[in-house]
Amino acid sequence: MTSRPYTRRKFLAASAVVGSGSLVWRPAYAKGSVTAAMYPGTWEEAYRTHVAPALKKAHNVDLGMTPLFAVDQIAKAQAARGTPPFDAFVLDPGPRVTGIERGLFEKFDPKRLTNVGKLPAGAVDEWGVTVAAQVVGIGYNPKKLPRPKGWEDLLKDPWLSRLGMTGFQTTFGTVSIIEIAKRFGGSETNVEPFFTEIKKVLPKVAAIGAPASMPALFQQGQCDVTYTNTQTVDTLKSRGVDIEFVKPESGAVTFFTTVHIAKGSKEIDNAYKYFDTVISTAVQTALMQPPNNFVPVNREVKLSVNLPMANLDEMSKFVRHDWSKINPLRAGWIERFNREVSK
Amino acid sequence: MSVAAAGVAKTPARGIATLAKPAEWQLALPLALAYAAFFLVPLLLLLAVSAFEDEKITVLGFANWRKFFGDPFYWKVTFDTVKLGFLTVIATTLIGYPIALVYLGSSPRWQRVILFIVILPLLTSVVVRTFAWIVILGREGVINQTVMWLGISPAPLRLLQTEVGLVMALTQIEMPLLLLPLLSVMSRMDPNLRDASAALGASKWRTLFKVTLPLSLPGLIAGCMLVFASSTTAFISQFVIGGNRLVYLPLLIWQQSLVVYNWPLASVAALTLLVSVSLGVVLIATLGRRSKGYVHA
Amino acid sequence: MRSRRTGDFSYSLAIGLLAAIGFLILVGPVVIVLLTSFTEGRSIRFPPSGLSTQWYQLLFDATSSRQIHRAALNSLQVAGATMIMATVLGTLASVALARRSGKWARALDTFFMWPMILPMLAFGLAALMYFTFLGLRPSLELIMIGHTIVVIPFVLRTTSASMSQLEPALLESSASLGASWFYTFRRVTLPMIAPGIIAGGFLAFVASLDNVPVSLFLTGPRSDMLPIRMWGMMESTLDVRVAAVSGVLIASVLVLMLVLERLVGLTRRLRD
Numbered sequence: 001m002t003s004r005p006y007t008r009r010k011f012l013a014a015s016a017v018v019g020s021g022s023l024v025w026r027p028a029y030a031k032g033s034v035t036a037a038m039y040p041g042t043w044e045e046a047y048r049t050h051v052a053p054a055l056k057k058a059h060n061v062d063l064g065m066t067p068l069f070a071v072d073q074i075a076k077a078q079a080a081r082g083t084p085p086f087d088a089f090v091l092d093p094g095p096r097v098t099g100i101e102r103g104l105f106e107k108f109d110p111k112r113l114t115n116v117g118k119l120p121a122g123a124v125d126e127w128g129v130t131v132a133a134q135v136v137g138i139g140y141n142p143k144k145l146p147r148p149k150g151w152e153d154l155l156k157d158p159w160l161s162r163l164g165m166t167g168f169q170t171t172f173g174t175v176s177i178i179e180i181a182k183r184f185g186g187s188e189t190n191v192e193p194f195f196t197e198i199k200k201v202l203p204k205v206a207a208i209g210a211p212a213s214m215p216a217l218f219q220q221g222q223c224d225v226t227y228t229n230t231q232t233v234d235t236l237k238s239r240g241v242d243i244e245f246v247k248p249e250s251g252a253v254t255f256f257t258t259v260h261i262a263k264g265s266k267e268i269d270n271a272y273k274y275f276d277t278v279i280s281t282a283v284q285t286a287l288m289q290p291p292n293n294f295v296p297v298n299r300e301v302k303l304s305v306n307l308p309m310a311n312l313d314e315m316s317k318f319v320r321h322d323w324s325k326i327n328p329l330r331a332g333w334i335e336r337f338n339r340e341v342s343k
Numbered sequence: 344m345s346v347a348a349a350g351v352a353k354t355p356a357r358g359i360a361t362l363a364k365p366a367e368w369q370l371a372l373p374l375a376l377a378y379a380a381f382f383l384v385p386l387l388l389l390l391a392v393s394a395f396e397d398e399k400i401t402v403l404g405f406a407n408w409r410k411f412f413g414d415p416f417y418w419k420v421t422f423d424t425v426k427l428g429f430l431t432v433i434a435t436t437l438i439g440y441p442i443a444l445v446y447l448g449s450s451p452r453w454q455r456v457i458l459f460i461v462i463l464p465l466l467t468s469v470v471v472r473t474f475a476w477i478v479i480l481g482r483e484g485v486i487n488q489t490v491m492w493l494g495i496s497p498a499p500l501r502l503l504q505t506e507v508g509l510v511m512a513l514t515q516i517e518m519p520l521l522l523l524p525l526l527s528v529m530s531r532m533d534p535n536l537r538d539a540s541a542a543l544g545a546s547k548w549r550t551l552f553k554v555t556l557p558l559s560l561p562g563l564i565a566g567c568m569l570v571f572a573s574s575t576t577a578f579i580s581q582f583v584i585g586g587n588r589l590v591y592l593p594l595l596i597w598q599q600s601l602v603v604y605n606w607p608l609a610s611v612a613a614l615t616l617l618v619s620v621s622l623g624v625v626l627i628a629t630l631g632r633r634s635k636g637y638v639h640a
Numbered sequence: 641m642r643s644r645r646t647g648d649f650s651y652s653l654a655i656g657l658l659a660a661i662g663f664l665i666l667v668g669p670v671v672i673v674l675l676t677s678f679t680e681g682r683s684i685r686f687p688p689s690g691l692s693t694q695w696y697q698l699l700f701d702a703t704s705s706r707q708i709h710r711a712a713l714n715s716l717q718v719a720g721a722t723m724i725m726a727t728v729l730g731t732l733a734s735v736a737l738a739r740r741s742g743k744w745a746r747a748l749d750t751f752f753m754w755p756m757i758l759p760m761l762a763f764g765l766a767a768l769m770y771f772t773f774l775g776l777r778p779s780l781e782l783i784m785i786g787h788t789i790v791v792i793p794f795v796l797r798t799t800s801a802s803m804s805q806l807e808p809a810l811l812e813s814s815a816s817l818g819a820s821w822f823y824t825f826r827r828v829t830l831p832m833i834a835p836g837i838i839a840g841g842f843l844a845f846v847a848s849l850d851n852v853p854v855s856l857f858l859t860g861p862r863s864d865m866l867p868i869r870m871w872g873m874m875e876s877t878l879d880v881r882v883a884a885v886s887g888v889l890i891a892s893v894l895v896l897m898l899v900l901e902r903l904v905g906l907t908r909r910l911r912d
Contacts, residue, residue: 008628035861040872042401064861067868071601072453072856078604079765080772086862096605102399167587169602192824206482207504212875216474219685219878221483222503232876239683239878291877336597340591371736371748373791374729382755382789385766438665441658459897460663463670464809465846466893471684474676474883475669478686485668513806515665523843524798527835537684547651565801569794578850593759599681600765613762620757625750 032183034270036088036259037076040067043090046292051274054283059273070095070171077104077262084262088271088307090131092171093255093323094330101327102129106261111169112272112340115279118298120312131278132287133315134229135308136172136253138246141224148225150249151176152183155197157204163205164214164223167337168330173211175253175321176227177333183250189325191333195340208341216274218243234293234306247308254318255299393610407607411615417595424575424591425619427506431513431574432567432627438514439521440563444555444617447529461522464515473583476512477503480584504586513574520573521566530561557634564631566588568624575620592616677883684878695880696887705726708869708881715722715849715866722787722848727841729788730795735829738803749800756793763790764857771858778860786858787848794847795840802836 034055044067052063066086068076074095077084084104091099099105110116110124123130138148145158153159156302166173177194178186184193198205206223215232217223221240233245259278261271280328284298296303299312309315396404412415446457464472479485480502487499502508537560540550556563578593585591592612600609642771672686680690699705733752755763767786768778778784784787806829814824830837855865866885 008906040868041876042872043876044872066859066861067864067872068856068859074604075601075765076857078344079769079857081577083772083777085778100605165587184574207586208588209504212583212871213473213583213586215875215878216477216684217481218505219683220477220481222481225676235877236683240681240685241878288762311405331599331605334598334603338590338595341587368736368740368745370732374733374752375748377729377789378752378755379769381770381785382763385763385770386754386758388698388769390713396902405690424663438658438662442662444655445659450690455897455901457894459894460666462846462893463666463890465843465850467670467673467854468867468870468882468889469850470867470874471673471886472669472883474684474874475672475686478672478676479669485672511665515669517660518666520843521795523839524801524836527798527839528801528805530835531802531832546647548647551651554648561804565797568753569756569797571791572753576757576759578759578761593761596759596762600761606765609765613759617758618756621750621754623751624757628746628750 032267032270033062033064034267034274035066035086037068037073037090038065039069039090042231042292046287046294047168047250047278050283050292051278051303053279055274058277058280059270061270061273063274071169074102074104075100078102082264084264087262087265087267088249088274089128089260089262091258091260092134093258093321094171094174094327095256096128096260097323097327099260104260105265106263106265106268108261113276113279115276115281115298118121118281118300119279120297120299123185123256123297126219128258129275130256131259131275131281132257132298133297134172134231134255134257135247135315135318136227136229136255137248137308139218139226139228139233139243140246141218141242142244143242144221144224147244148248149238150183151180153178154225154227155201159225160201161204162206162224162227164209164217166209166211166214166227167203167341168333169271170211170278171255172227172229173318174326174330174333175255178321179248179250179253179319188321189329195336199340202341230295230307231293235291238290238293245308250321251317252308254315254320300313345365389610389613392606393614396638397606398603398605398607407605407611411608411611417612417615420590420592420595421615423589423618424593424616425623427509427513427591428571428575428620428623431517432507432511432571434510434514435517435566435570436522436563439518439525439566441527442518443522443529443559444551446526447532447555458526461526462519465519467598469579472516473512476508476584477513480508480512483485504588505588507584509585509589512580513577516577517570517574517582518598521563521571523564524569525559525562528565532558560631560634564627567627567631571623571627572620575623576616589595592619654837658849670819671888673886677880677887679880681880684874684880684883685697695884699881699888700886704882707864708866708885711864711866711869712885714780714863718784718787718865719845719848721784722791723841723845725788726761726792726795726844727837730792730840730844731799731833731837734796734799734803735825737898738800738806751797752796753793755790760790760851760853764854767854768857778863780863783855783858783863785863786854790851790854791844791847794843795837798840798843799833799836802833806832 038047044065047063047065055061055063070091072173073089073091077089078190089105105127108126108128110129113129116124119130138154140148145162148154148159154163168174168177177191178188181191181194184197186193207217210219214226214228215236218226230245233243236243259275261268265271279298281298281300284296284301287294288296288301288304295307297312303309392400393407394403394405396402396406442457442461446454449457467475481487482499482503486502490496490500528536536554537550540554545553576593578597579588581591582594592615595612596609596616599612676684676686676688677695678691679685679688679695680692681688699708702709724768737749764786771782810828811824815821815830850867852867852871855868859865859868870882870885874882
């Protein structure tokens with residue numbers, strides 16, 4: 001309540017004019033700050049513990065965080081057109097494409113990052129830089145079910161009657177449903193086979209829930225198999241939940257989480273410093289350790305044994321999707337899901 | 344009022360008091376102004392947004408209104424939402440009113456205990472409350488274990504993600520909204536009236552329907568309005584307990600505004616919710632006034 | 641006489657049974673949350689594995705739960721301010737509208753209910769667009785305004801219900817005895833509707849404390865709110881501290897009620 005960012009910024013601007021170079025008193029955050037939107041929960045906790053101190057130490061920049069889900073970041077930035085309530089986004093590929101289409105990002109210059117050479121090819125572009133990978137597959141309870149082999153097993157017993165599903169609202173839900181559709185003849189832009197198959201078995205599905213409730217539903221035995229990512233599985237496992245990750249036969253699915261500078265941000269320099277710190281080897285290594293369990297994007301990081309690959313180059317063989325093709329179809333899929341799944 | 348005005352007119356010495364005395368309707372002004380500034384304008388913004396055809400809000404037109412109202416699915420979702428509200432009101436009243444009666448007949452000490460129990464649901468955050476309902480309604484949950492132990496059903500019942508389960512959960516969550524206005528009205532009722540009714544030989548049922556219920560009606564109606572409005576818009580409870588199997592307007596609004604960023608369609612859904620639930624509230628108020636008139640007649 | 645006695649018996653049975661179910665529904669989930677908060681295990685789970693107070697210790701730990709404390713402080717500030725603003729505005733308006741039955745008064749009364757009916761997500765989004773248009777940045781003050789608007793219906797309904805019990809003759813006689821309007825308001829109206837105001841104020845406080853959708857849109861980097869933080873903790877890690885927060889809240893309200901009882905006789909005030 002006492003410290004409002006805008007008043008502090010005004011103060012900073014004023015003090016910069018008055019006393020640049022002179023012996024004027026300077027506050028501890030002399031070099032300024034950057035405000036980043038951050039996923040609440042694991043992400044925010046991990047970034048507060050590892051990124052914020054590293055950024056302070058390396059560049060004397062304070063990291064402020066606004067806990068927001070990817071979808072809320074886009075909505076907030078769009079509602080606040082021109083005066084973004086934060087300087088940096090962190091986004092999954094779907095919202096990222098929306099952000100680009102709606103002109104919510106500043107152009108990005110990869111050359112301004114000192115650590116850019118340590119990233120695998122394709123990790124940067126003119127809009128932003130990748131800070132984490134997510135590997136999506138199947139999570140199941142080994143005490144209650146045999147190990148499923150691939151996506152198609154989810155629609156067969158014994159897994160089907162224990163299946164917990166989510167819709168197209170989340171990135172991992174969308175890519176998982178696309179992969180199921182592919183097993184039945186569909187493609188990245190055609191999930192019709194999924195709807196045909198799911199219609200036949202709908203009453204047997206154990207739970208079709210809100211993404212946020214899946215961990216609790218799984219833990220309480222409402223469902224024992226679901227699609228999810230390695231980070232969630234590792235985190236739940238360390239919390240004593242019976243869950244194992246399975247890489248489907250058709251290959252694990254991966255997507256990248258990227259960061260972007262908000263259009264109209266006044267802290268562009270500090271945003272670059274923040275990004276550079278996040279992708280540094282030390283921070284990426286720390287973020288990979290439990291309880292954070294991130295999949296790193298820096299090639300110098302020695303991968304943990306929990307991850308379903310030996311090195312980052314292997315990930316180029318994982319299944320990836322083109323979200324510029326998926327995004328225009330997603331609204332229709334969500335609507336279709338509502339209709340088919342609700343009676 | 345007229346008596347007061349006459350009194351003031353006769354004593355000019357109290358002119359200052361006259362100046363300080365607001366006409367009563369003026370007391371609604373601060374709220375009306377606050378609403379105009381912080382509610383009406385955002386609401387008009389929604390209305391304006393709904394009059395655009397495209398997601399980027401550049402082309403004027405009513406395509407989204409036509410899409411929404413030309414589609415039986417959305418009519419059904421609207422109907423289901425209002426239905427959910429009425430089911431919750433009925434369930435909450437059926438179970439909440441007896442609690443209020445027990446409160447009425449209790450000693451002050453027990454009344455304090457009951458009051459504490461009534462506000463308990465409000466003290467558990469919505470986040471953890473929904474977890475508790477997963478525990479209760481789940482396949483291996485409290486109810487199913489009881490049912491199977493009693494041998495009522497050989498297989499677990501499906502309660503989570505059904506309308507029955509959702510109404511049950513909402514009944515707990517909305518009960519304080521019914522009971523707080525109801526109890527505050529009931530606690531001011533004249534106990535002599537009930538005693539007199541009993542002394543005149545009326546049965547307890549008769550006393551309930553002829554004396555207690557009519558006198559407590561303002562509180563009951565107020566509570567029902569709050570329960571109806573709150574349960575129809577309780578997005579988190581609806582989505583977490585109802586899952587994707589039950590689709591209500593708040594879920595559509597969330598999907599359209601925050602997942603696919605189609606704000607015009609989200610605005611249409613929001614305004615539809617506003618209008619349909621307002622009609623429900625007006626209906627409850629009218630029923631309340633009717634039955635009050637009937638009782639007094 | 642006999643039929644009346646069986647009638648009274650059926651009354652007691654029916655009312656007793658329904659009330660018992662009611663109490664079970666009210667208390668059951670809370671008991672589950674409380675038991676869960678004392679688990680020895682590493683995640684929120686029912687039934688809990690072993691009993692311990694470790695999660696409460698962790699919750700009160702100044703360093704590892706610093707963010708939770710800050711969010712809790714923000715939320716309490718907002719809830720307090722919201723309660724005061726909503727109670728004042730709501731009470732005044734219900735006094736104004738209570739004894740008018742004209743068409744426009746009724747229309748205004750319904751209009752005042754709208755913030756509760758308009759889904760908060762939509763209001764949050766619209767409010768953010770509006771505040772940005774005014775050139776305001778997200779802050780705690782804006783959250784207070786947003787919350788005040790959405791909780792006012794609670795105050796309005798509970799106080800109007802109390803107002804409708806008020807005998808107009810009482811106020812008129814007070815006025816005709818020469819009492820000023822304000823004196824009548826303070827000494828007659830206010831005490832009579834106090835239960836409604838207290839009930840409404842309490843509802844406003846907890847509704848603000850537990851609000852997710854409006855806060856989501858109006859929070860800035862320094863205005864972290866408790867329910868949003870808890871949502872993240874629950875979703876990604878099944879953190880038991882989420883349940884412990886409810887335990888603390890229940891305990892503090894219990895203590896508060898006992899203290900108020902001692903100081904002002906809360907229940908007496910609610911009764912007489």
